[in-house]
Amino acid sequence: MSKIRRVEVLKHILESNEQIAASLKALWSKNQTFVVNLLSSPGSGKTTLLEATLPHLKDRYRVAVLEGDLETERDAERIHALGIETVQITTGGTCHLEAHMVKQGWEVLNDKDRMDFLFVENVGNLVCPASFDLGEHLRVVLLSVPEGDDKPAKYPVAFRSAQALVITKIDLLPYFDFDLDRVKEEALAIQPNLQIFEVSAKTGEGIRDWVAYLEAVRARLFDRPSP
Ligand SMILES: Nc1nc2c(ncn2[C@@H]2O[C@H](COP(=O)(O)OP(=O)(O)OP(=O)(O)O)[C@@H](O)[C@H]2O)c(=O)[nH]1
Numbered sequence: 001m002s003k004i005r006r007v008e009v010l011k012h013i014l015e016s017n018e019q020i021a022a023s024l025k026a027l028w029s030k031n032q033t034f035v036v037n038l039l040s041s042p043g044s045g046k047t048t049l050l051e052a053t054l055p056h057l058k059d060r061y062r063v064a065v066l067e068g069d070l071e072t073e074r075d076a077e078r079i080h081a082l083g084i085e086t087v088q089i090t091t092g093g094t095c096h097l098e099a100h101m102v103k104q105g106w107e108v109l110n111d112k113d114r115m116d117f118l119f120v121e122n123v124g125n126l127v128c129p130a131s132f133d134l135g136e137h138l139r140v141v142l143l144s145v146p147e148g149d150d151k152p153a154k155y156p157v158a159f160r161s162a163q164a165l166v167i168t169k170i171d172l173l174p175y176f177d178f179d180l181d182r183v184k185e186e187a188l189a190i191q192p193n194l195q196i197f198e199v200s201a202k203t204g205e206g207i208r209d210w211v212a213y214l215e216a217v218r219a220r221l222f223d224r225p226s227p
């Protein structure tokens with residue numbers, strides 16, 4: 001297994017984020033690479049959700065991960081330990097990923113034109129990443145039980161722009177005053193089409209439904225059955 005590659009992004013001033021995102025999306029769609037953008041506050045469980053998800057996909061699909069962080073390769077090391085090709089994108093202070101950064105990360109993947117799934121873990125932040133299209137096919141917002149059940153209404157942009165909400169760390173429900181119904185109601189008031197999942201990476205609860213959803217959306221999009 002090759003080592004983790006690290007991309008320190010350069011400023012890109014020639015094309016707008018929208019232009020780059022649109023060209024990436026066209027390319028990924030042509031290659032049938034299903035791209036998933038995960039966004040949430042720091043510590044909501046993005047990397048842990050990937051660690052629980054990827055073992056269900058990696059033997060049947062070609063999978064790669066782009067890890068966005070301000071600093072360090074810690075998340076990339078965790079994914080790389082699963083035997084999955086990973087590129088760490090360090091933004092050097094920028095609180096979100098932009099399409100040109102993702103393009104630079106994707107370009108160094110060994111098998112970039114032959115991926116079935118590409119997961120992008122955005123920088124931990126529930127505000128800024130929501131405003132940047134990365135050309136993804138699916139945007140997923142995570143909300144963990146310890147963060148509190150009032151967050152969808154307080155941070156609506158992330159929830160409005162996503163197609164799926166994953167409520168994480170549900171094994172902690174007995175210890176927090178977290179009203180699942182309230183979260184679902186508020187999130188659906190902001191984005192009525194949200195698909196909502198309740199998962200615990202710790203116990204494995206809900207992971208299979210989440211994985212089945214990812215496979216189904218990919219198959220529907222590219223109009224061919226899962227292998
Ligand atoms: N109890 C419990 N803890 C969890 C679960 N998922 C994640 N955690 C813990 O939450 C902490 C943060 O998880 P990460 O996956 O690193 O969170 P992240 O969203 O990737 O964080 P950033 O990349 O820094 O934004 C870790 O200590 C995890 O072990 C879960 O389902 N249950």
Ligand SMILES: [Mg+2]
Nearest residue numbers: 046047075121
């Ligand atoms: Mg992480």
